[in-house]
Amino acid sequence: MRLLLISDTHVPKRARDLPPPLWAAVDAADVVLHAGDWVDVALLDALEQRAARLIGCYGNNDGAALRARLPEVARASLGGVRLAVVHETGPAAGRERRCADRFPDTDVLVFGHSHIPWDSTAPGGPRLLNPGSPTDRRRQPHCTYMTAVAAGGELTGVTLHRLPPR
Known part of the structure; x- marks a missing residue:
């Protein structure tokens, strides 16, 4: 099962639309997971229509x-x-322990809010x-999204994708 992980899209606040390579990734995915900060219902509607399956949560800007x-x-x-999708997990310090306690x-756990790519266990x-x-890359060098594969009870092929500058 091909997964697309996105968060903090902030459409139309930070961009008029998602970048074309991300829409292509939506089309290729079996499931799109969105960890909040959509900003506009129109993006939710568009992803619901286009994605094979959409799983998402709201964020602090929603x-x-x-x-x-x-x-x-x-x-x-x-x-x-077993996946959970949430927007905020608090500060980076102590995140693993907090999340292990909250999501036993x-x-x-797919999360967003910081705009900073993260992969830890x-x-x-x-x-x-x-x-x-x-x-919205903020202080990061690139705008990003992730893909992964879920099969046989394992998550594999987790890849961070950099988007070209707009």
């Missing part, structure tokens, strides 16, 4: 209309991998993945 349609934490089992029945806890942002 208003009432998005919060009415999305959970704070989304959960799914994909290819035997999770194999992989909590001791005895979940693997933590932040795909960064495809539209």
Whole structure:
């Protein structure tokens, strides 16, 4: 099962639309996971129409209309991998322990908020993945997203993709 991990799209606040390479990745994915900060319901509608399957949560920049349609934490089992998707996990210091305590029945936690790509594993806890942002790099050198494969109870092929400058 091919997964696309995105977060902090901030459309249309930071960009008018998602970059074309990201739309191509949406088309290639079996499941799109979005870890919040959509900003506009129109992007949720567009991804729901285009993605084979969409799993997402709301973020701190998402208003009432998005919060009415999305959970704070989304959960799914994909290819035997138990995933949770949440926007905020707090400061980097102590993140692994906090997330292991908060998500004890999770194999992989996808999160956003910082716009900083992250890939770590909590001791005895979940693997933590932040795909960064495809539209707002902030202090990062590139806008980014991630892909992975979930099959046989394992997550493999986790890849951070850099987007070309706009």
